[in-house]
Amino acid sequence: MAVLNHIEIMREDTVRQYRFPSFPNAPRPTNRDRATHGKKLGEELSQTTEFIESKRVHLGIDSENLLVLEVISDAMSREILENMLVKFNLFLVEETDVIDPANPNKSKLVIQFEDKAALNLFNQERELWQNDDPNDAILTYAQRRDLFNCIENIRNVSREDRIGSRLKKYFDDPSLFPEGFFVVNIDVWYNGDRSKIIETERIIKKALGTQGSTLLGDLFEIPSLLLGRAQVNEFTLNALLDLDVISLVDLPLGTVSAEQYELYSLHFDPIIHDNLGENAPLAAVLDSGVFSANPLLSNVIVGEEEFDNTENTTSDLHGHGTGVAGIVVYGDFNKCIESKVFTPLVRICNGKIMHNENGDTCFPADKRPEQIVKEAIEYFYKEYNCRIFNLSAGDMDHLYNGGRQFAWAEMLDQLSRNLDIVIIVSAGNVPNPAINDFDSRDALMENCRNQLFQPEHRLIDPATSALSVTVGSITRFDEPEVTQNRGVRLSVGAKNYPSVFTRIGRGVNKAIKPELVDYGGNYAVHQISRGDTRWYKNDRNLLEPTLHNGNDKIFKGYCGTSFSAPHVTHIAARIERALEEQIGERPSANLIRALLVNSARYTPEMVEWTEKSIDVLYNGKGNPKQERRLRLIGFGKADDSILYSHEKQVTLFAEDEINLRLFHLYKIPVPKEFLSVRAEKRIAISLAYNPITRLSRKDYLACNLWFEVFRKIDEETLLQYRAKKESGEDNEDDLENLPDENKAAFYPGYKEISKSTLQQRIWTKSATGGRDLLWNENEPYVYILVTGKERFKYAEQELPQPYALAITFSYSGQEDIKLYEKLQSNVRIRDRQRERTRAQIRI
Numbered sequence: 001m002a003v004l005n006h007i008e009i010m011r012e013d014t015v016r017q018y019r020f021p022s023f024p025n026a027p028r029p030t031n032r033d034r035a036t037h038g039k040k041l042g043e044e045l046s047q048t049t050e051f052i053e054s055k056r057v058h059l060g061i062d063s064e065n066l067l068v069l070e071v072i073s074d075a076m077s078r079e080i081l082e083n084m085l086v087k088f089n090l091f092l093v094e095e096t097d098v099i100d101p102a103n104p105n106k107s108k109l110v111i112q113f114e115d116k117a118a119l120n121l122f123n124q125e126r127e128l129w130q131n132d133d134p135n136d137a138i139l140t141y142a143q144r145r146d147l148f149n150c151i152e153n154i155r156n157v158s159r160e161d162r163i164g165s166r167l168k169k170y171f172d173d174p175s176l177f178p179e180g181f182f183v184v185n186i187d188v189w190y191n192g193d194r195s196k197i198i199e200t201e202r203i204i205k206k207a208l209g210t211q212g213s214t215l216l217g218d219l220f221e222i223p224s225l226l227l228g229r230a231q232v233n234e235f236t237l238n239a240l241l242d243l244d245v246i247s248l249v250d251l252p253l254g255t256v257s258a259e260q261y262e263l264y265s266l267h268f269d270p271i272i273h274d275n276l277g278e279n280a281p282l283a284a285v286l287d288s289g290v291f292s293a294n295p296l297l298s299n300v301i302v303g304e305e306e307f308d309n310t311e312n313t314t315s316d317l318h319g320h321g322t323g324v325a326g327i328v329v330y331g332d333f334n335k336c337i338e339s340k341v342f343t344p345l346v347r348i349c350n351g352k353i354m355h356n357e358n359g360d361t362c363f364p365a366d367k368r369p370e371q372i373v374k375e376a377i378e379y380f381y382k383e384y385n386c387r388i389f390n391l392s393a394g395d396m397d398h399l400y401n402g403g404r405q406f407a408w409a410e411m412l413d414q415l416s417r418n419l420d421i422v423i424i425v426s427a428g429n430v431p432n433p434a435i436n437d438f439d440s441r442d443a444l445m446e447n448c449r450n451q452l453f454q455p456e457h458r459l460i461d462p463a464t465s466a467l468s469v470t471v472g473s474i475t476r477f478d479e480p481e482v483t484q485n486r487g488v489r490l491s492v493g494a495k496n497y498p499s500v501f502t503r504i505g506r507g508v509n510k511a512i513k514p515e516l517v518d519y520g521g522n523y524a525v526h527q528i529s530r531g532d533t534r535w536y537k538n539d540r541n542l543l544e545p546t547l548h549n550g551n552d553k554i555f556k557g558y559c560g561t562s563f564s565a566p567h568v569t570h571i572a573a574r575i576e577r578a579l580e581e582q583i584g585e586r587p588s589a590n591l592i593r594a595l596l597v598n599s600a601r602y603t604p605e606m607v608e609w610t611e612k613s614i615d616v617l618y619n620g621k622g623n624p625k626q627e628r629r630l631r632l633i634g635f636g637k638a639d640d641s642i643l644y645s646h647e648k649q650v651t652l653f654a655e656d657e658i659n660l661r662l663f664h665l666y667k668i669p670v671p672k673e674f675l676s677v678r679a680e681k682r683i684a685i686s687l688a689y690n691p692i693t694r695l696s697r698k699d700y701l702a703c704n705l706w707f708e709v710f711r712k713i714d715e716e717t718l719l720q721y722r723a724k725k726e727s728g729e730d731n732e733d734d735l736e737n738l739p740d741e742n743k744a745a746f747y748p749g750y751k752e753i754s755k756s757t758l759q760q761r762i763w764t765k766s767a768t769g770g771r772d773l774l775w776n777e778n779e780p781y782v783y784i785l786v787t788g789k790e791r792f793k794y795a796e797q798e799l800p801q802p803y804a805l806a807i808t809f810s811y812s813g814q815e816d817i818k819l820y821e822k823l824q825s826n827v828r829i830r831d832r833q834r835e836r837t838r839a840q841i842r843i
Helices: 034-059 078-087 116-130 141-150 165-172 194-208 234-241 320-330 333-339 369-384 407-419 441-453 565-583 589-598 604-611 625-633 672-676 715-726 819-824 832-842
Strands: 065-073 091-097 107-115 151-155 182-189 220-222 225-232 246-250 282-287 301-306 347-352 355-357 360-362 388-391 395-399 422-426 469-474 516-519 524-529 532-536 544-547 555-558 649-658 662-669 681-689 703-710 758-765 781-790 801-811
Touching: 034 116, 034 141, 034 151, 078 091, 078 141, 107 116, 116 141, 141 151, 165 246, 165 395, 182 194, 182 234, 194 225, 194 234, 220 369, 220 407, 225 234, 234 246, 282 320, 282 369, 282 565, 301 369, 320 333, 320 347, 320 544, 320 555, 320 565, 333 544, 347 369, 369 388, 369 407, 388 565, 407 422, 422 565, 422 589, 441 625, 469 565, 469 589, 469 625, 516 565, 565 589, 589 649, 589 681, 589 758, 589 801, 604 625, 649 662, 649 781, 649 819, 672 819, 681 703, 681 781, 703 758, 703 801, 781 801, 801 819
Parallel strands: 282 347, 282 388, 301 347, 388 422, 422 469, 469 516
Antiparallel strands: 065 107, 065 151, 091 107, 182 225, 182 246, 220 225, 355 360, 524 532, 544 555, 649 801, 662 781, 681 758, 681 801, 703 781
């Protein structure tokens, strides 16, 4: 089959103005009794500031700076919030929802005043509102009314708010506290002003005293927090928890993962075909090191660096990193094992960020995981121009329960955007899932599937990273070993089913997470004695095969999402290099991610199995089969067929930047021969973008982009659509409310995935289907409309948002319908070479 370049296209020249109401669906402020409620807020403000100042006097800290208050807002629209922040020059350090069934609009705002003077101005406005003063001051009369009507109460951030999940277990059972000194992680509120970091460190050191408690090293800066570690005893721990500059105190990350494995060995000498050159795909493996003496890895390691100096070697003394690296280099080992021919396709950088500690992979004691991962990524990006990174690690104690993004995840998002790189992250594992009662093999597998919706299977930090690609696990093998003199083992998943140990979404703001799944192993159950059912996690027939970190054996088997992620990393690295060959320059991370998710597919079994699942915690109406499928397996399993186009699969792509008040329109031909061919046919459209992220904001993403697909739409319709937008009569449902005959049947709908930075929608038909797009007597088209909106105001608001779009036509069967030629001759093609030449002439 001939290998063809993908076709790069351009949008239509006409860009329509796409106006949104400033803050649609914003709750209306509550009308309160000014005198009563104003007096209450004044007393709370006074009590809160007195409490903060008294604590600071006790600790010897200047009380004029870094005043942090917690405001419970009842119906504060984004417009009112932004006005408050601007008028009083406040810094919003955290915005989260408050779970209150009686008031679903309630949110918690942690506000930082620059100094006491700023706080006094705020209080003066409160007094004017309380007294119903009609005169304008910092705020107008109407602005004061709207603001203070929204504020429910004011209080300081309490010490309970600052106790992390791991540390809370020790407070629940004080006998667990170690004697003497111990190490804690500390997260410190930060507004991005680097001139204040030294002062903040002084505040913390003053609170810790000079009797053995100490700040371990300098604070590590991420956009919304300063991260550090401190050596404390029980007394100084409590001093930190009472310090209002502290966001969170928790025990350090211990074991990164508890994945079980057994040696997986094949007794044959592999045939190695190593023809990788210096321009071969490249990816960095950030893990426990790599055993470079394995004959299948010895010639593919480009660079090595030790960031965890515990073991004083870049070699892998645990095995986890070598197992991950083997899949990054070779991809699907199962295919290699069947042929006995091993051909490396990706070179690697070995970044050792963890070490072996009693059989577990652990981060070093003197550094936060966020810091060591950031150092590794920046190093390999700078020294080796590496742009694809695999991170198979996570914090199992930090479950995502909605609300604020995690610090580790935000750090990855910042790196992804600033360096224009792609980070692949494992979804995380539940090492010991529940074993529910069952009365048949089918019931066992159904129970294992349904329990994935339980809270313990939620995503962990940093798998919620919005700009990274998160990967969950599905099973490859479904039949355990059968040996004599041993009880029967029962597999808990058929092929392509979600693994019982995997974690599922959604992510921040209900984004699709994980976006992709891949093979990561399978568990079995067995019985130690009659009725005593337990997990068997290292059945040799159910493990995902990869490489061993010793001289005695070459292969090893594992279970875990750690070994699903490198399958995707392998494909991402190859996509980057294939695109570079085709367009003559480095592709953007958006384009790599767009093609990666565009390749994702479900098998019919995956769809049927996941849509039959039962989420006992769901209390909404209807039967959201699609929603459950997306939570369990995202958009499916990525496929390396996306690297190039060929006669029966053709990919179009575009890169652009959009002003959030506009929309872009793409006119895509749909050949009649494609619609009428007697074969299964598919059109997949995917979108990737990289918005600014802010951990302090409830929305987290500064903007959302999405796309809708239309049929039977003309310029007149679009002009009417534009007119409605410009008149201010539009709302967010306008696209959805257009007549059904104008829409193309692409699923899921745009609203279901619009909060995700990676989106995929598909149109599929059987051999006899496809006439729904055959509406034009000459040559039918579909129109893709890309648009977006801001979620909150930010400094770079006026800059356009970059994005990438990918559209793939594919069909099965033997007939050659000249698909590539028909698409190429009917689209607006972008010529990058001509653009570069013109740019050089202008220079």
